[in-house]
Amino acid sequence: MFSIFKAKNNEVVRDYEAILSASRNETLYTKYNVPDTPQGRFQMIALHAAPYFGVYADRKQGPRAQKLFDMIFRDIELSFREIGVGDLAVPKKMKRYMQDFNGLMQLHAAADADHVDITRRNVFGEEGELPSDFEIYIKGIFDHGH
Numbered sequence: 304m305f306s307i308f309k310a311k312n313n314e315v316v317r318d319y320e321a322i323l324s325a326s327r328n329e330t331l332y333t334k335y336n337v338p339d340t341p342q343g344r345f346q347m348i349a350l351h352a353a354p355y356f357g358v359y360a361d362r363k364q365g366p367r368a369q370k371l372f373d374m375i376f377r378d379i380e381l382s383f384r385e386i387g388v389g390d391l392a393v394p395k396k397m398k399r400y401m402q403d404f405n406g407l408m409q410l411h412a413a414a415d416a417d418h419v420d421i422t423r424r425n426v427f428g429e430e431g432e433l434p435s436d437f438e439i440y441i442k443g444i445f446d447h448g449h
Contacts, residue, residue: 353411
């Protein structure tokens with residue numbers, strides 16, 4: 304019984320590591336001009352996590368989705384502390400980031416989601432433009448699924 308539980312957790316860890324690896328791809332910040340800031344990195348984590356949460360929802364894997372969410376936000380909290388965000392400010396920042404993340408997951412999960420536009424607005428603002436290569440990259444993330 305425990306080996307099955309551990310195997311499922313290892314799959315979530317692998318998914319999380321894949322999300323982090325993809326979100327840290329230097330091309331995102333150099334070629335595609337994503338701001339190399341905590342907010343820019345958060346947006347890239349959300350972008351790369353969205354297909355995983357979509358698959359989990361399709362497969363009715365709520366506990367797996369929760370585990371992934373918890374892993375993401377445990378790391379975000381540690382990152383806040385590492386960059387010197389004070390103990391009193393961390394819960395407020397975490398709440399805002401969790402709300403933003405959940406909102407992004409809902410937008411990306413919509414049947415008619417325009418993943419490119421969602422990313423453009425959240426990374427570059429309402430009037431911002433995406434490099435065409437970045438549009439292709441974003442479409443590829445959602446075309447391949449996980």
